[in-house]
Amino acid sequence: MPVPKNEYLSEVWKDGIFNNKVVFCTGGAGTICSAQVRALVHLGANACIVGRNVEKTERMAKDIATARSGAKVIGLGAVDVRDPNSLNKAAARCATELGSLDFVIAGAAGNFLAPMTQLSTNAFKSVMDIDVLGSYNTVKATLPYLAQSAGKHQSDGTTPCPSGTGGRIIFVSATIHYTGLPLQTHVSVAKAGVDALAQAVAIEQGPLGITSNVIAPGPIGGTEGMERLARPEDLTASKKRIPAGRLGTVKEIADATVYLFSDAANYVNGETLVVDGGAWRTHGVN
Numbered sequence: 001m002p003v004p005k006n007e008y009l010s011e012v013w014k015d016g017i018f019n020n021k022v023v024f025c026t027g028g029a030g031t032i033c034s035a036q037v038r039a040l041v042h043l044g045a046n047a048c049i050v051g052r053n054v055e056k057t058e059r060m061a062k063d064i065a066t067a068r069s070g071a072k073v074i075g076l077g078a079v080d081v082r083d084p085n086s087l088n089k090a091a092a093r094c095a096t097e098l099g100s101l102d103f104v105i106a107g108a109a110g111n112f113l114a115p116m117t118q119l120s121t122n123a124f125k126s127v128m129d130i131d132v133l134g135s136y137n138t139v140k141a142t143l144p145y146l147a148q149s150a151g152k153h154q155s156d157g158t159t160p161c162p163s164g165t166g167g168r169i170i171f172v173s174a175t176i177h178y179t180g181l182p183l184q185t186h187v188s189v190a191k192a193g194v195d196a197l198a199q200a201v202a203i204e205q206g207p208l209g210i211t212s213n214v215i216a217p218g219p220i221g222g223t224e225g226m227e228r229l230a231r232p233e234d235l236t237a238s239k240k241r242i243p244a245g246r247l248g249t250v251k252e253i254a255d256a257t258v259y260l261f262s263d264a265a266n267y268v269n270g271e272t273l274v275v276d277g278g279a280w281r282t283h284g285v286n
């Protein structure tokens, strides 16, 4: 059963703004990333989502394809972002089968709750490897295609880009490392690394016309992360503290994604867009 459009996208966006664009997304079968990709596909993009679980990734690709008649969405399972070879092959397949690779969402992440005293070296390393090294591998595997896409569309600021600008990366990060959070040492350190990577890519690859930005979701309802990581009693307490007075929705992350990939964000590079209803500023407030 297709997800109703108003559940994953605001009405403000124009249909077709991503026609002829292709998005490559790691962690694409997850709740947040699939919502991001679904919105882009609805607005004209084709997509390649990759993940570790074959069945889950292929099923999600089929589901996302229902967002627009004629959409092409490839689901490639058995792709671990820790393995550069599997990512290189996936990026090549995306570009060959869909004709280009214009946008990247680096969304694959690992997480669990554990106090530092129960965090083995390998547990810490696993999350660092998935989040930081995995994001780095994703950038490395897709940069040649992004550079090609950005070059094709790069404008001098006075010539309008006829079909929009390509060569864009969004990293999905978090806000927990802004203040630190108990039981999340590994993830806090990893997400700080992801943010630093996004900035380095922005500076180094910006001259090629590539933009690199971060979306930092706060507490988003209905996600795997919230279900697995937030205890119900903590959730009730934190909802009261969020200035918006509620959890966020995946639709709000999708809207931020559409903005950053749209021509409205042509001059936005190296930035973090926090989508959290003001929540992180209340971390530590009782």
Ligand code: HXC
Binding pocket: 109, 110, 111, 112, 113, 114, 118, 119, 120, 121, 122, 123, 124, 126, 127, 130, 173, 174, 176, 187, 224, 225, 229
């Ligand atoms: C302590 C744990 C643990 C736990 C695993 N480990 N779970 N330690 N507490 N709950 C340890 C293991 O014992 C092992 O260390 C090491 O971590 C690696 O575990 P494996 O299972 O072998 O690794 P792997 O199969 O690669 O799995 C990686 C993973 C797993 C990160 C551990 O949780 C995972 O695959 N997660 C992916 C999906 C996911 O988490 N998505 C949610 C993202 S939400 P030893 O020493 O025994 O070898 C999100 C939101 C961010 O990211 C924002 C936060 C608010």
